[in-house]
Ligand SMILES: Nc1ncnc2c1ncn2[C@@H]1O[C@H](COP(=O)(O)OP(=O)(O)O)[C@@H](O)[C@H]1O
């Protein structure tokens with residue numbers, strides 16, 4: 001699919017640094033070697049889809065990018081800046097990376113609008129009125145503006161996940177990470193969430209998406225990364241990956257997920 005990007009480019013332009021760059025990243029959980037020499041560049045406006053069998057390190061890799069997990073060695077840069085170890089610098093850089101998980105984890109005792117405005121008010125010190133306007137805009141963008149004053153439990157799973165996306169966008173992140181955002185949803189709600197993600201992609205958002213939704217991957221991804229056993233085994237366009245996988249591991253994976 002050809003998408004028009006506001007910046008006119010899907011790739012890392014000649015002298016522009018990648019928005020996300022992982023270089024020789026290694027990570028262990030005790031004796032378990034979960035990330036092995038991960039090298040990855042994601043350009044501004046690029047949509048990268050990460051696929052691979054369960055346990056291959058996809059979630060861990062995402063979590064290292066906003067430092068929910070530390071790494072043993074290697075470097076991670078966001079927009080050219082080394083990911084800080086801790087403190088205010090880390091909080092600032094982390095705010096540039098929006099994350100949406102399988103479990104949407106909205107605050108149960110806050111309204112939908114409050115869920116979206118909380119971080120801009122607390123972290124960005126935005127005034128209430130401005131935050132509410134931003135919140136309503138974002139809720140409209142994901143199609144749940146009519147639910148603004150309801151509590152999360154009154155919304156469907158698909159609606160809650162769309163609120164979680166709006167909440168992440170409220171921090172005006174430079175990049176959005178999605179870790180299996182539709183895996184916990186009833187099947188009839190998957191598409192409404194994918195549509196929001198496809199719209200975001202077409203608006204030029206830089207995105208890293210771990211997903212098993214291969215239709216989405218074909219449609220929205222600029223590049224696909226295939227991980228297995230903590231390594232990136234393949235990276236290519238959707239056509240390259242789906243039609244001409246290079247490794248037995250990827251062929252095996254595709255035969256299992258595409259036959260149903
Ligand atoms: N906090 C943790 N402590 C110990 N092991 C973990 C932890 N998180 C993940 N793992 C292990 O690391 C490996 C990679 O996990 P994960 O990144 O969740 O893979 P994926 O998202 O591809 O399914 C798995 O073997 C998993 O059991």
Ligand SMILES: [Mg+2]
Pocket residue numbers: 058059060179180
């Ligand atoms: Mg995972």
